[in-house]
């Protein structure tokens with residue numbers, strides 16, 4: 001049967017990237033998406049903004065919602081200080097299988113805990129399963145209509161502290177209007193929009209950075 005796009009992306013990484021070199025894995029995926037097949041990775045332009053926010057926060061506890069193929073997982077994990085791990089949630093087993101191999105090809109498997117399952121089920125388990133008190137940094141890049149219910153779940157589960165940073169992809173395209181309204185109107189968040197473009201296109205998109213005020 002025909003391969004899937006994630007499988008073809010993995011092949012491109014294995015063919016064009018250097019094992020153990022995260023930068024080359026990132027470049028190989030971006031090249032594949034620009035010259036072979038578009039895919040919904042955060043991409044190089046928004047990825048650079050993601051890099052700068054991760055570097056600024058220098059988080060000890062990190063969560064990513066929506067691993068997909070692991071592109072942003074690799075971008076984030078390569079910047080974490082020694083001993084710090086990121087937890088990434090992916091509910092599609094086929095995506096998780098590809099992401100696992102891409103993360104391993106980058107040599108970052110020891111810095112990543114990939115959990116198969118739905119954020120709605122897993123967020124309430126973070127404390128007991130992973131010994132998390134609060135998250136320093138959260139990257140939201142899963143189904144866009146799940147950003148708002150999941151941020152409310154973080155609040156309910158006491159997983160945010162004064163200064164926790166949430167960074168959300170696609171707040172313009174495809175768009176997350178309810179989430180955007182919530183974080184921009186709520187007195188409990190200080191929100192800032194970083195304009196950019198939809199990965200590998202000229203379409204407007206951007207990232208919303210929201211700091212929890214406690």
Ligand SMILES: CCCNc1ncnc2c1ncn2[C@@H]1O[C@H](/C=C/CNC(=O)c2cc(-c3ccc(F)cc3)cc(O)c2O)[C@H](C)[C@H]1O
Pocket residue numbers: 040041042065066067068089090091092095117118119120141142143144146169170173174198199
């Ligand atoms: C209910 C379970 C929720 N909890 C969940 N828990 C765990 N994992 C979850 C959950 N919900 C989803 N996932 C996983 O995350 C991934 C899903 C990612 C979704 N991303 C987009 O839809 C998007 C679209 C465009 C786009 C823009 C323009 C276009 F024309 C077309 C496409 C661009 C972008 O940058 C985008 O990130 C993965 C496929 C999916 O299995």
Ligand SMILES: [Mg+2]
Pocket residue numbers: 040041042141169170
């Ligand atoms: Mg996205």
